[in-house]
Amino acid sequence: VAGKVLWHVTMSLDGFIAGADDEMDWVFEVDAAPSATAEEMIETMGAILAGRRWYDMVTARYGSREGIYGPKGVYGGRWRGPIFVLTHRPSDVRDDAGVTLLSDGIEEAIATARAAAEGKNVVVFGATIAEQCLEAGLLDEIVVHLAPLLLGDGVRLYGEPGVGRIGLERTALAESGQLTDLRFRVAQPGSSPPATS
Numbered sequence: 084v085a086g087k088v089l090w091h092v093t094m095s096l097d098g099f100i101a102g103a104d105d106e107m108d109w110v111f112e113v114d115a116a117p118s119a120t121a122e123e124m125i126e127t128m129g130a131i132l133a134g135r136r137w138y139d140m141v142t143a144r145y146g147s148r149e150g151i152y153g154p155k156g157v158y159g160g161r162w163r164g165p166i167f168v169l170t171h172r173p174s175d176v177r178d179d180a181g182v183t184l185l186s187d188g189i190e191e192a193i194a195t196a197r198a199a200a201e202g203k204n205v206v207v208f209g210a211t212i213a214e215q216c217l218e219a220g221l222l223d224e225i226v227v228h229l230a231p232l233l234l235g236d237g238v239r240l241y242g243e244p245g246v247g248r249i250g251l252e253r254t255a256l257a258e259s260g261q262l263t264d265l266r267f268r269v270a271q272p273g274s275s276p277p278a279t280s
């Protein structure tokens with residue numbers, strides 16, 4: 084069974100996924116509760132595809148092992164699996180977290196992550212990778228935890244002048260403490276709009 088490609092992201096109410104200077108501590112300060120959505124993500128994900136900025140940020144702040152598998156790492160350190168990072172600065176040196184750096188186009192990178200995921204889902208992190216997947220028609224779903232704060236500045240979820248509009252269909256809505264969990268199916272180019280009943 085081929086897994087899906089999901090974008091999993093925590094976003095402030097004003098649409099930022101990181102604060103100024105890539106600040107991410109706000110994510111851990113929200114009064115969250117156990118989230119069925121997050122649990123399902125952890126259980127069904129087989130690989131991660133992220134961008135170099137995310138990787139450099141977590142490794143510079145916390146060290147690669149701690150930044151990825153520690154309490155402030157990926158899913159609070161509760162997930163283990165293959166992680167791929169797209170970069171124009173490849174290296175054969177393996178870090179101590181076992182991350183693989185790739186310099187492929189987005190199609191090839193997703194194919195690599197899919198093969199490693201062995202039928203489970205591929206989860207993409209950050210804005211630039213998701214945007215490339217959306218452009219290439221490769222993203223199946225967006226899973227958002229909406230955080231109750233206004234960051235005012237930082238890394239936007241999506242969009243720059245001239246970028247196209249993308250249709251979505253909301254498929255789930257739940258609360259986990261102060262977070263609102265939202266799940267959307269991406270309308271692929273040329274597909275018919277979601278049915279309304």
Ligand SMILES: NC(=O)c1ccc[n+]([C@@H]2O[C@H](COP(=O)([O-])OP(=O)(O)OC[C@H]3O[C@@H](n4cnc5c(N)ncnc54)[C@H](OP(=O)(O)O)[C@@H]3O)[C@@H](O)[C@H]2O)c1
Nearest residue numbers: 092093100101105134135136137169170171172209210211
């Ligand atoms: N809120 C959340 O849930 C969440 C989750 C993950 C990350 N984040 C935050 O989001 C921010 C990072 O996101 P971002 O979208 O700005 O950056 P990013 O995707 O992490 O990194 C962008 C960089 O990745 C490399 N890259 C991307 N596509 C490539 C391609 N096709 N080929 C080769 N290299 C490629 C390039 O780096 P080089 O050219 O330098 O190699 C590019 O500058 C960070 O602040 C991170 O903490 C938030």
